[in-house]
Amino acid sequence: MSTVPTEELDAFRARAREWLAAVGPPEVPLDLDARFAVLRRWQRTLFDAGWLGLSWSKEAGGQALTHAHQLVFVEELVRARAPQPIGLIGLEVVGPSIDRYGTDEQRRDLLPRMLSGADIWCQGFSEPEAGSDLASLRTRAVLHGDHYVVTGQKIWTSWAHEAQWCALLVRTDPSVRKQAGISYLLVDMSSPGITTRPIRQMTGDREFCEVFLDDVRVPRSNLLGRENEGWAITSHTLGSERSGATLRRRVELEVALEDALGQLRSGGIDDDRVRAAVGRSHIAMRVLDAQTRRTTDRLAADTGPTPVDSVDKLVLNEAEQTVLAEIAGLLGPLRAVPGARPLGLRSDRWAHEHLYSRAASIYGGSAQVQRTIVAERLLGLPRG
Numbered sequence: 001m002s003t004v005p006t007e008e009l010d011a012f013r014a015r016a017r018e019w020l021a022a023v024g025p026p027e028v029p030l031d032l033d034a035r036f037a038v039l040r041r042w043q044r045t046l047f048d049a050g051w052l053g054l055s056w057s058k059e060a061g062g063q064a065l066t067h068a069h070q071l072v073f074v075e076e077l078v079r080a081r082a083p084q085p086i087g088l089i090g091l092e093v094v095g096p097s098i099d100r101y102g103t104d105e106q107r108r109d110l111l112p113r114m115l116s117g118a119d120i121w122c123q124g125f126s127e128p129e130a131g132s133d134l135a136s137l138r139t140r141a142v143l144h145g146d147h148y149v150v151t152g153q154k155i156w157t158s159w160a161h162e163a164q165w166c167a168l169l170v171r172t173d174p175s176v177r178k179q180a181g182i183s184y185l186l187v188d189m190s191s192p193g194i195t196t197r198p199i200r201q202m203t204g205d206r207e208f209c210e211v212f213l214d215d216v217r218v219p220r221s222n223l224l225g226r227e228n229e230g231w232a233i234t235s236h237t238l239g240s241e242r243s244g245a246t247l248r249r250r251v252e253l254e255v256a257l258e259d260a261l262g263q264l265r266s267g268g269i270d271d272d273r274v275r276a277a278v279g280r281s282h283i284a285m286r287v288l289d290a291q292t293r294r295t296t297d298r299l300a301a302d303t304g305p306t307p308v309d310s311v312d313k314l315v316l317n318e319a320e321q322t323v324l325a326e327i328a329g330l331l332g333p334l335r336a337v338p339g340a341r342p343l344g345l346r347s348d349r350w351a352h353e354h355l356y357s358r359a360a361s362i363y364g365g366s367a368q369v370q371r372t373i374v375a376e377r378l379l380g381l382p383r384g
């Protein structure tokens, strides 16, 4: 593993900071459709300036730099109070797996459009009867000549109603051990036979969907990796989701806390209740810091998914839910501060973030299941 010289990262950081200050980040509306449009344009702006896919290959439209550069840019983006681009499922979750397991053609045809936001991607993994026990998924794909014919149902598929492409897990061999009969298809969402039905979340948004697939024809060339060998790629995708999001959320939470506090103090609100909330938040954040110190090294070493990704995710769940609940608890006092806009957001946005944080211990694999992975694979406890 090569280490990037500090001077190089410092110069890169200065360039990112200067660019972000000059471009001026967009305001993020609360309304979902308006937010989607603004963040998609923002993704294009970031892409055109060469800030996306920093650690991806040139062939994939990336910059062939390192995970350390990626982390530096994320830190600067968040510290500039700029939003994330809309296509995070592509950028953080599915894209790294296509870059690693895809054919040259798949990388060249799909990834630059994913980076620029021209194509939005969704992740069609969960099914009504297959969430935590993902390997029991039943969506079937049968090969007919040069096409698979896919039939089944997915659920909780974020952004499926807006997506141009889907990373879809299907069963191609029902006769073998369940993990051994799964394949990973890259599916054009405009294919005939696909219906999406948005589901309303407790935040009020309709961000995820049910997806129905009825005799959908998918070219054989859209198979990622080899037939019936999709489970290893699935683990890679879930590992990227757990670690990538953890690094980004760490900085986002740090800045959120800093802003909320600064604004409370500038409004003269600094009582015992605030101090206790800050104390609890800091403890959760310092644990997250300690845990993620090794995450960038692991990503840089490209060791693939490990059970430590599950520890990252658990520690992030804890910090995210603690910090956002503490800030939500301080919303009353914050409302008394004229013009308070922590992280550039209105207080109703904080309520939204707080509600959304409840999902952190479910998406990407529930907390209970992550604990089982840690118990069995890291601590060597007997299997339940």
Ligand SMILES: Cc1cc2nc3c(=O)[nH]c(=O)nc-3n(C[C@H](O)[C@H](O)[C@H](O)COP(=O)(O)OP(=O)(O)OC[C@H]3O[C@@H](n4cnc5c(N)ncnc54)[C@H](O)[C@@H]3O)c2cc1C
Pocket: 122, 123, 124, 125, 126, 127, 128, 130, 131, 132, 133, 155, 156, 157, 158, 159, 208, 359, 362, 363, 364, 365, 366, 367, 368, 369, 372
């Ligand atoms: C906001 C959000 C966005 C999402 N986006 C996507 C997406 O884009 N694509 C996608 O494919 N999925 C997505 N999901 C789905 C997510 O991955 C699943 O919800 C998750 O894997 C849990 O599966 P489930 O909902 O079927 O719950 P279940 O598996 O039915 O679990 C229900 C409860 O039982 C517990 N449980 C289950 N099995 C065990 C066990 N063996 N031991 C101990 N406890 C257990 C779980 O922890 C949970 O508390 C999203 C979910 C959320 C909340």
